Structures are given as C-alpha cells and as structure tokens.
Amino acid sequence: MNSVFDLSIQQDNVDFKIIVALERISESFRVLLWEEAKKYGLSPIQIQILIFSNHHKEEHCKVGYLAKEFNMTKATISDSVRVLLKKELIEKSIDPEDSRSYSISLTNQGKAIADDAGRFAGPLLSSLSELDASSKNSLLNNLLSTIHHLIRAEVIDIQRMCQTCRFLELRGETHHCSFLNQELKPKDLRIDCPEHEEKLEA
Secondary structure, three states: OOOOOOHHHHOOOHHHHHHHHHHHHHHHHHHHHHHHHHHOOOOHHHHHHHHHHHHOOHHHOEHHHHHHHOOOOHHHHHHHHHHHHHOOOEEEEEEOOEEEEEEEEEOHHHHHHHHHHOOOOHHHHHOOOOOOHHHHHHHHHHHHHHHHHHHHOOOOOOOEOHHHEOOEEEEOOEEEEOOOOEEEOHHHOOOEOOOOOEOOOO
16 A cells, blocks of 8 residues: 555545545644643643543543543553642542542542633634535544444544444434434434443444
C-alpha cells in the first residue's frame, strides 16, 4: 500500500485526501486539548480523564477501563490518577468486594474544571455550523461506519456506539433500539450511549 502522504499520488486519490483531512482534524483536536490542559497546569490525558469521569458511569471510571478507553497502559493512567488525587480534583471509591479495585469521582473543584474544559472542542463545533442538516447526517453516518470498521479491525478497542450494542436490531432497512423501544433514524444513532451493552459475537 502506498503512503497517503505521498503527494504524487495523494492529489488524484480521494481516499487518500479524506484520510489526510481526518488527520488534520485530529491535529486540531490535539492542539485545542493541549491549550485547555495548560490553563489548569494539567496534561491532556488528565483533562480527558476529568471530562470522561464527569459524564460516565462509576463502573467506567476505573483505571483498567480508562486505559482501554484512551488506548494507554494502566501505568500511564495510574500516574495521571495519582496527580489528580494529589491536586484534589478526584477522589477514590474502593470496591467493597475487592480492596485493590477502585473507581474515581470528581470533587467539586474537579467538576468545575471538567465542566469548563469540556467546551474545548467549541471551534470544531463552530466549523459545522455552515452545513445543512442533510450534510451533517451524511457526515455522521459515514464517520460511524468508519469507526465501526476500525473496531472490527481491532484498531479501536472500547466504543459505546449503536453498531456494537446488543440492543440494536435491523428491521428491514430500519434500525430499532430494543432498550428504548423505538425506531432509530440515521441522526438518532449514538456514538456514546450510557445504556450500551456490548454485542456478543455469534
């Protein structure tokens, strides 16, 4: 396979251009996250842990799960958690059935930072404002399909999206959620669902 960054090929290859465009968007995300982290004297992953913990269930706020979520080692996540504990931005809740296991939750100060820092993607959101509803729905569905493919290729580990959930049913050409008991239009498909339960492969 040729490199998508080979300009002599890229110019005439739409697939290559799409990949490079996604890389530019990813770079923008990293830049915005770094700027937000510097405001609080934290690292990007520490900010991401705060934001994630602010919006997800306690069972997901454990070192092992966070390591898979952010595709990092448990040691790296543990180091970040220690810093956040020292800064009193999070606190531990020990599992009563396993004293070695714990989940984290935000302190009031940690939640205030997470609420503010969670808006760091605003410029990316603004960039979508000129797209009409049809274009946004098409973009969303193409991105969901791409992410689903990456999950199946084991490039991405954890995802809480409809396509990987046991509650999603295909009825003809229509998606249906058996948990919500409702039809899901393309715009209703979720990329991060709190009710997600992983689909077991047959």
